Amino acid sequence: MANSDNWTQVLAYLLTPADRKMSRKVVRSSKFRHVFGQAVKADQCYDDIRISQMTWDSNFCSVNPKFVAMIVDASGGGAFMVLPLSKTGRIDMAHPTVCGHTGPVLDIEWCPHNDNIIASGSEDCSVMIWEIPDGGLTKPMTEPVVMLEGHSKRVGILSWHPTAHNVLLTAGCDNVLILWNVARGEAVLRVDTLHSDMIYSASWNMDGSHILTSCKDKKLRVLDPRKGSVISEKEKPHEGSRPVRAVFVSDGKILTTGFSRMSERQVALWDPNNFKEPLTLQELDTSSGVLLPFFDPDTGIVYLCGKGDSSIRYFEVTDETPFVHYLSMYSSKESQKGMGYMPKRGLEVNKCEIARFYKLHERKCEPIVMTVPRKSDLFQEDLYPDTIGPEPSVEAADWFAGKEGQPIRISLKDGFVATKTKEFKVHKSLLTTTSTATGGRLGNGTDVQSLQEEVKKLRDTVEELTERVTALESKN
Structure with a gap:
């Protein structure tokens, strides 16, 4: 018993005042109480990568079951690296890198419905959509499959719609939020009067019917994106x-991270x-880094990763007071420059x-695994309810027309088996130089060129078919 008391005293000494305050509460029963984080072995990290030195507060990293992508330093433009x-x-x-932007890349995000499609936003005011070949890059990629132009200042926030196919939200330093039909290269909705200052974050709810924004004002x-109106x-x-x-x-509750008047970092939960x-x-501590929240709807756990921190705090969100329950903290020696979060199916x-993070250091990317300690090696159904799969439930045009789409869930009982990736089809003949919905300039002058290439391909196909028909006729 004495040893137990000594250990308690040591723990109390090591914890911050905020953590001590949390630990004094009655220990509540939770299957996630003993979740622990662990960095992978050195040979499972990605080394010698020059992570971007930009001070922008985005994740700088995006991962899916196929690839990890990281924003890297690049001379004379912006680039990111994609690795299997x-x-x-x-x-x-x-x-090789993806290096088509003329200014630094500020944000990247993989499409949730196609593991080969990634979007990038840049200081050059453009958004680009890239299709990465299955084995990764063998040469530098400079030509995006679609280029989206509609922002007048740098684009620092990207977020794909969770259930609608090919719908992308972008927000720029021009205080404008745009919803795109990516396959058409078209800005369908433009929210440009609601935010009087720079948008700090923008995210969807589970079915993508609402958007939540935080702003410098x-x-x-909480927005209804299709009406362009504020709900609350x-x-x-x-x-x-x-x-x-x-x-x-x-x-439908909202979790926020921010700072008190005395610059103490805080986490709060709201009912909209x-x-x-x-x-x-x-209140958590007095560090200066912005806390990036990652929420897992399957477990109800929210992970808070501070830029410039060397720790990941995690909490369980429940419907019993105080609603946000501190679980534990993963700490390491080196601070993080960014963080990627693996979808549950990966x-x-x-x-x-139950979670895997990809922590960016100065020169490497280090996976960190969050595990629930269990002795049985059988499938743990309580840890893995059916989760959101890669299949979209509604097409872009239908969603913009008002149709809702609930997430299509999959079982992880036998692990996630990737089916054939949904082909990314770009309607090149529909790529517009002007958006009828917004009146904004969208083209980049290359649409005519792409149409010419399309016509040339069609001509070649017609010629090939004509030759085959002629050959068949001559045989008869």
């Missing part, structure tokens, strides 16, 4: 002037139907892995 997950170890300095807004808003969710991040969590007071507001369920 299996290509670990030291990466050759001459490894100190307002949190909260003035000053956090008193401090530093950036606020916000995500939807279970039951009654924005007056937070359901809970907890995890190893036979190892009780």
Whole structure:
């Protein structure tokens, strides 16, 4: 018993005041109480990568079950590197990159419905859509499959619609939010009057019927994207002037991270139907890095990763007070420059892995695995309810016309088996130089060229068919 008391004293000494305050509460029963984080072995990291030195507050990393993508330093423009997950170890300095932007890349995000499609936003005001070949890059990629132009200042936020195929949300430093039909290269909806200052974050709810934004004007807004209207808003969710991040969590509630007037980092939970007071507001520490929240709807766990921190805190969000329950913290020696978060279908369920992060250092990317300790090697149904799969439930045109699409869920009982990837079809003949919906300039002058190439391909096909017909006729 004495040893146990000594250990408690040591723990109390090591914890921050905020963590001590949380640990004094009655220990509640939870299957996630003992979740622990662990970095992979050195040979499973991605080494010798020059991670971007930009100070922008995005993740700088995006992962899916096939690839890991990281924003890297590039001379004379912007670039990001894409590696197959299996290509670990030291990466050759001459490894090809995706390098079509003329300014630094600020944000990248894989399409949830096609593991070969990734979007990038840049300081050059453009958004580009890229199709990565299955084995990764063998040469530098400079030509996107689609280029989206409609922002007048740098584009720092990208978010694919969770259920609608080929719908992308972008937000720029021009205080404008645009919803694109990517396959048509068309800006269908443009929200340019609601935000009076720079947008800090923009994210969808589970079925993509609402968008949540936080803004430099100190307002949190829940938007109906297709009407371009505000459903509800909260003035000053956090008193401090530093950036606020916000995500939807279970039951339509909203979790925010921000700063107090005394620059202490905070996490809060809100009910958007009654924005007056937070359901809970907890102070964490006095670090200056913005806390990036990652929410897992299957487990109800939210992970807070601070840029410049060396830790990942995680909490369980429930419907019992105080609603956001501190679980634990993963700490390491080196600080993180960015963080990628693997979709649930990319995890190893036979190892009780419930989350995997890809932590960016100065010169490498290090996977960190979150595990629930279980002795049985059988499939743990309580840890892995049916999760969101890669299949979209509604097409872009139908969604913009008002149709809703609920997430299509899959079982992970036998692990995720990738089916044939849904082909990314670009309607080149429909790529427009002007958006009828917005009146904004969208083309980049290459549409005529792409049409000419399309016509040339059609001509070649017709000639080939004519030759075959002639050959068949001569045989008869």
